[in-house]
Amino acid sequence: EAGVAQSPRYKIIEKRQSVAFWCNPISGHATLYWYQQILGQGPKLLIQFQNNGVVDDSQLPKDRFSAERLKGVDSTLKIQPAKLEDSAVYLCASSPTGQGSSPLHFGNGTRLTVT
């Protein structure tokens, strides 16, 4: 089974620029997540989708971050405009269901550096 695919692998931008990340979950997985992982910390949930609907976006900084999952498959996460503190690894994960009995499967992330 193919894993969660993310691109790009690395991205360097200047502050106030925009950036977008793409995620393709495991086929058939209904639930998709975006996490932010700052160096030295555990991943922090930004947003959770169930099919193409948002389940939880309480920790998403909505003034600059947006995410969508059109057609309930691929997803994009956008930052506009970026700040220095947005430098982090952005991880996408998917799960067959939104239930606690189903493990999340993570991609290898996009490492963002904001200069």
Add this chain to the structure above:
Amino acid sequence: DAKTTQPPSMDCAEGRAANLPCNHSTISGNEYVYWYRQIHSQGPQYIIHGLKNNETNEMASLIITEDRKSSTLILPHATLRDTAVYYCIGLKYNNNDMRFGAGTRLTVKP
């Protein structure tokens, strides 16, 4: 979800068993105990999870105490490739938005 407490770091000799503890004294009856690990520059990798019973798979064993307030992840024969940060997470049955703590950095030494 239950708050979990793990030691920040541990060492283990190659070929020996690595026993990683986790305290989750506030866990509720419907919360799973999950273990993930993260190797440098990779995303977190699922290892194992359990509810009440001990569990074993090809990667590890999970021992959950009878009162469910703590658990131990056992890597039976640690290799250098097992060097990683290990996360213990409590997760309710009706959702799986995982909240990661700082984890335990396991270093396997030759």
